[in-house]
Amino acid sequence: MATSRRPGPIGPQFPFNFGAPCQPPGPLGIFDLHWYADSPGPLGINDWAACVADPFAFPTSASTCACNRDITIEELCKCYPHAKKARNQEFLDGLNKTFKDSSITTCLRKAHFLAQVGAESGELHYVAEILPKGVTEEKAYKGYKGRGLIQLTGKDNYTNFGLFEKQDFLGANRVKIEEPEWAAKSAGWYWTSGKKNHDLNDLADKNDFLAICCLVNGAFIGFDDRLEHLKLARDALGVAGCTTANVGKQVYKVYVDSDIHDSWLFSFAWGCWNDATSKKKGIAKPVVTERKAGYQRYLDLRVPIEAAAAAKPKPKHPPLHPKAPERHYGYTLEQMSKMAREGVK
Ligand SMILES: [Zn+2]
Numbered sequence: 001m002a003t004s005r006r007p008g009p010i011g012p013q014f015p016f017n018f019g020a021p022c023q024p025p026g027p028l029g030i031f032d033l034h035w036y037a038d039s040p041g042p043l044g045i046n047d048w049a050a051c052v053a054d055p056f057a058f059p060t061s062a063s064t065c066a067c068n069r070d071i072t073i074e075e076l077c078k079c080y081p082h083a084k085k086a087r088n089q090e091f092l093d094g095l096n097k098t099f100k101d102s103s104i105t106t107c108l109r110k111a112h113f114l115a116q117v118g119a120e121s122g123e124l125h126y127v128a129e130i131l132p133k134g135v136t137e138e139k140a141y142k143g144y145k146g147r148g149l150i151q152l153t154g155k156d157n158y159t160n161f162g163l164f165e166k167q168d169f170l171g172a173n174r175v176k177i178e179e180p181e182w183a184a185k186s187a188g189w190y191w192t193s194g195k196k197n198h199d200l201n202d203l204a205d206k207n208d209f210l211a212i213c214c215l216v217n218g219a220f221i222g223f224d225d226r227l228e229h230l231k232l233a234r235d236a237l238g239v240a241g242c243t244t245a246n247v248g249k250q251v252y253k254v255y256v257d258s259d260i261h262d263s264w265l266f267s268f269a270w271g272c273w274n275d276a277t278s279k280k281k282g283i284a285k286p287v288v289t290e291r292k293a294g295y296q297r298y299l300d301l302r303v304p305i306e307a308a309a310a311a312k313p314k315p316k317h318p319p320l321h322p323k324a325p326e327r328h329y330g331y332t333l334e335q336m337s338k339m340a341r342e343g344v345k
Helices: 030-038 045-053 073-079 085-101 107-121 137-141 155-165 171-178 180-193 200-205 209-217 223-236 264-273 288-311 333-343
Strands: none
Touching: 073 085, 073 107, 073 223, 085 107, 085 180, 107 180, 107 200, 107 209, 107 223, 155 171, 155 180, 171 180, 180 200, 200 209, 209 223, 209 264, 264 288, 264 333, 288 333
């Protein structure tokens, strides 16, 4: 346990920096690395070699979870039971590379990532969006429809992903994103960088499935499917037995504890998707208490905003162009507030 032999950036024992924090720092934080760096014990020279080759691959004999290691084909098949084994095999390497490239290191991060990918791609079946008949890619998305395992969409995203990978994904090259490795890596890029201020790994660490759904989907379309895949992936990757995930039996963080509880928009969405009268697709069995909670929170957050806007002095002249009403999920703000007032009853 002594830290005296902790190798520095260029340590005397090993030219590797074991002091670099492992992601995410949890119970297996810096001290575990010290321990590892300092106690060969039952771990022979080959264990050292394995650790050196991949600093995240320290053996976790006490746990069978998928933290800090590649996932196996058997595990991927359990995550995506409807996909043929050959299809899972085709994507396995790309997914494991993506885990390394995008710091999807822990079993819980992998489970959340694979849950969203499973739903977005139909268990690796789709690597490109299917457009309705008669709708062209040019017309619908100015040439850049959804591609890859989380449906990277729009020229900006294709451009930025290309810059990140030092690849050209524009023009005719855009179909490269349908190849297994780029399909997986594009999803990894979106996971950490596609949402500017949000690294979805942080939300995965908090087990905040609702917030991840909102950042991937914009709301809760396909919620049941995403949740089913989260459960499959958690079981397949041993999250319940993980010593760092610390989520207990909680499948995901409930609404009142989720980051979306601070968002009027996503709170509305939670109410709306749990509102049987809205007919939004995704939650087959809407929950009345969740509907009320989402709508009530929307009202609590929204009312002060509206009051502040109403208190502003009116401009002397009407605007030359009438401002189009702001719409979300097909509703104007007025309609949203009306729905919420009804829905909390
Ligand atoms: Zn784990």
